[in-house]
Amino acid sequence: MVPTSRRQVLKSAGAGFGFLALTGLLAEQARAADKAAPKPLAPKAPHFPAKAKRLIFVHMNGAMSHHDTFDYKPQLEKDNGKPGPGGGVLTASKFKWAQYGDTGSWFSELLPNLAKHADKLTWLxxxxxxxxxxxxxxxxxHTGSANAALTRPSMGAWLLYGLGTENQDLPGYVTINPPPNFGGAVNYGNAFLPAxxxxxRINDQGYLPNLKATAASDLQRKQLDLIQGMNRDLAAAPGAPDAVDGVIESYELAFKMQGKVPELLDIAKEPKKVxxxxxxxxxxxxxxxxxxxxxxxxxxxxxxxxxxCQPGWDHHNNLHKGLLDRCGSIDQPVAALLSDLEGRGMLDDTLVLFGSEFGRQPTAQGPDGRDHNITGYPMFLTGAGVKKGFSYGATDEYGIKAVEGRMHTNDLHATLLALMGLDHEKLxxxxxxxxxxxxxxKGSVAKEIFA
Structure with missing residues (x-):
């Protein structure tokens, strides 16, 4: 059903009034309304001066084994083959280790390129x-809540809600190749926040679902003006659902993205050396x-x-070959990303978070695997607002439990929001x-890591 104001336009235009003429008549009115409407994604002032303007989360989905990559434990090496404190057999890494940078940070031979950035990293x-x-x-x-049945907004959705975005022609929150399982769309959803x-969601080929234009740009703009006019009439009606405003913004953003995003995601335009x-x-x-x-x-x-996101880190078996493959796929690209950001001056206002949902045990699982460990594991931050070459917190001598600088997931989120200029208790x-x-x-900010 066409809302009252649209029906009046149709009636006054006469029975022979065509679709294109109608949309042309309404276009100016719709665009004027669009300019006057509040922009929910417009940049917003933070609660306090922000140390970082943007965040890149490099997610190793499946629980990367820190015992074989960047959490060297001399006592584990010494006690290899002995019974573990909680059962099982203590199993040292099969990979060679070395210290890097002025900080002497330990990395295994699996991550030679990332190790070159040792003095830039802040370890949690x-x-x-x-x-x-x-x-x-x-x-x-991703959401602060382990209960997927009680859906909560994702971390990225909260950031957009609190800060808006700098480019109104692009989405403010993009997830590339998110895992189809382990929560799926909940991990980048808005839940009860506006749509x-x-x-x-995009993939590594630059494909964005449902973005392909179905008509010429000028005709599509006229069609959209008509639809948006109807949407605004509905939004202004008593009892209209809040979701209508989100639909209006989504339509407008999608139209803008058709011209901007394909070019932006065409990495073939990058120089070969990059x-x-x-x-x-x-x-x-x-x-x-x-x-x-x-x-x-x-x-x-x-x-x-x-x-x-890089999936495939759930190594209950095939640990040795699996880590060679997974680390081989991420070591050079992550190191290059950090170098590229630094070379462009972007690490001054960009925060990078690297890590998994939990860690692995120092004991063996079968002939070649490690089981899950939720009691102590590392992540690293680098870039805007954090100390360089700094280590905060520690696990015990075998890397089982966090014993110093303990940070729950809620504390991690509170700290990330604070670096972005947001008070987690006020957001x-x-x-x-x-x-x-x-x-x-819950949640406490780890101010000790702030630069």
Whole structure:
């Protein structure tokens, strides 16, 4: 049914009034309304001066084994083969280790390129979370809540809600190749926040679902003006659902993205030396490298939050060969991303987070595997607002439990928001009669890591 104001236009235009004439008559009115309407994604002032303007989250989905990559434990090496404190057999890494940089940070031979950035990194070595099940832990890492049935807004959605975005022609929150399982769309969803704060999903080929134009640009603009006029009439009606405003913004953003996003995601425009630095190649072997290039391009264009994902770290078996493969796919691209951001001066206002939903045990699982560990594991930060070459927190002598600088997932979120200029206790949204926030009723900011 056409709303009253649109019916009046149709009636006054006469029975022979065509669709194009109608849309032309309404276009100016609709565009004027669009200019006058508040912009929910417009940049907003932070609660206090922000140390970082944007965030890139490099997610190693499936729980990367820190015991074999960047959490060297001399006592584990010494006690290899002995019974573990909680059972099982202590099993040292099979890979060679070395110290890098002025900080003497330990890295295994699996990550030679990332190790060159040792003096830029801020380590969070006392992390812990609530559940050893991947789906719940991944959802908690992204939304603050381990209960996927009680859907909460994702971290990126909260950032958009709190800060808006710098480029109104692009989505403010992009997730590249998110895992189809382990919570799926919940990990980049908006839940009860308005729809325009949801993440935009793309793949490593630059494909964005439902973005292809179905008509010439001028005709599509006229069609959209008519639809948006009807949407605004509905939004102004008593009792209209809040979701209508989100639909209006989504339509407008999608129209703008048709012209901007395909070019932005076409990494073939990058110089060959840049693509070679990231290790970009055709096919699946180059998928993660393409994500890293896209993350830099999106961040440079003003996207507030970008997540890139590499699955396949759930090594209950085939640990040795599996780590050779996974680390081989991410070491060069991540190192190149950090170098590229630094070379462009972007690390001055971009924060990078690297890590998994939890860690691995120092004991063996079968002949070649490690089980889940939620009581102590590391992540690292680098870039805007954090100390360089700094280590905060620690696990015990075997890397089982966090014993110093303990940080729960809620503390991690509170700290990330603070670096972006947001007070996690003030960033709230009233829903179902109560105020919600990313950190629920918990969370402490680890100010010790701030530069």
């Amino acid at each position: 070595r006392g992390l812990h979370t609530d559940t050893p099940a991947h789906p719940q832990a991944v959802v908690q890492l 325009h704060f949801q993440g935009t 693509l070679d630095a990231y290790g970009v190649k055709d096919g699946g072997a180059g998928a993660f490298a393409r994500q890293c290039v896209m993350a830099r391009r999106l961040s440079e264009a003003g996207v507030r939050f970008v997540e890139i 709230t949204y009233n829903y179902a009669g109560r105020d919600f926030r990313l950190t629920d009723v």
